[in-house]
Amino acid sequence: MSYEAVEAAARAIAERTGRESHDVGLVLGSGLSAFAESLADSVSIDSAEIGFPQPRVAGHAGRIVSATIGGVRLLASAGRVHTYEGWDLADVVFGVRALVLAGCNVVILTNAAGGMGPGLVPGDLVALRDHINMVARNPLVGPNDSRFGPRFPDMSAIYPAGLREIVAKSAADVGIEYKEGVYAWQLGPSYETPAEIQMLASVGADVVGMSTVPEAIALAHMGVPVVGISLVTNLAAGISTTPLSHEEVTEIAGAARTKFTALLTNLIPRLGRT
Ligand code: HPA
Numbered sequence: 001m002s003y004e005a006v007e008a009a010a011r012a013i014a015e016r017t018g019r020e021s022h023d024v025g026l027v028l029g030s031g032l033s034a035f036a037e038s039l040a041d042s043v044s045i046d047s048a049e050i051g052f053p054q055p056r057v058a059g060h061a062g063r064i065v066s067a068t069i070g071g072v073r074l075l076a077s078a079g080r081v082h083t084y085e086g087w088d089l090a091d092v093v094f095g096v097r098a099l100v101l102a103g104c105n106v107v108i109l110t111n112a113a114g115g116m117g118p119g120l121v122p123g124d125l126v127a128l129r130d131h132i133n134m135v136a137r138n139p140l141v142g143p144n145d146s147r148f149g150p151r152f153p154d155m156s157a158i159y160p161a162g163l164r165e166i167v168a169k170s171a172a173d174v175g176i177e178y179k180e181g182v183y184a185w186q187l188g189p190s191y192e193t194p195a196e197i198q199m200l201a202s203v204g205a206d207v208v209g210m211s212t213v214p215e216a217i218a219l220a221h222m223g224v225p226v227v228g229i230s231l232v233t234n235l236a237a238g239i240s241t242t243p244l245s246h247e248e249v250t251e252i253a254g255a256a257r258t259k260f261t262a263l264l265t266n267l268i269p270r271l272g273r274t
Pocket of ligand 1: 208244249
């Protein structure tokens, strides 16, 4: 996907939303897209119509939703595409690049994840401190388009401490507890084996999932800071005594919706003011 294709999508977003620019971008993970539907005075676009790759799951049309929260212009994307569906990484990161060219100068990436960090239980929210790319793939492989960013971008502060402090303030404001941790990207679609989870825990990962990392790399390449939020939907393989299932993931995500919504509703205006 070329720079021009991303630019065209960003232009289409501006035209269809009637908003020349946006402030904060948001990518909604598995089971978390209800947040986009709950927004008042929003404009919703079928993302297929503006060139976004579409999730290859029946009944999961991608949507781009524009809304203002506390005066801050939010651009949310529901229905991300995953590498395990067979997409090229350039397609996987198309959406976040479009959010940035549509004006967002900070992006919140959310996901459902398995938890293996100390004390993590299903329902916990984890603000990402860093990530580990376990997939040996990278969205920046290939010719570098310097309009996106440099050939060899720095990755030492993808999830800046200053933004994590803002998450802490929001969580305190709305009275929810959350933790901080490191996210490990696994390709999927199979869940991990217990031995793989032990290895991930031993190298410092707290949560594991099948998304977020390619998008975070593409955003860091563009010089855009990331807030990463994982919802722990299950204990990771081997830590859990029961088999993992997608139903469990969506059920826990649904149950955590209230606190997730409360956190985002407080956080988005704060981020827009930074
Ligand atoms: N592993 C990988 N991805 C996931 C998990 C998990 O345990 N839970 C939700 N997404």
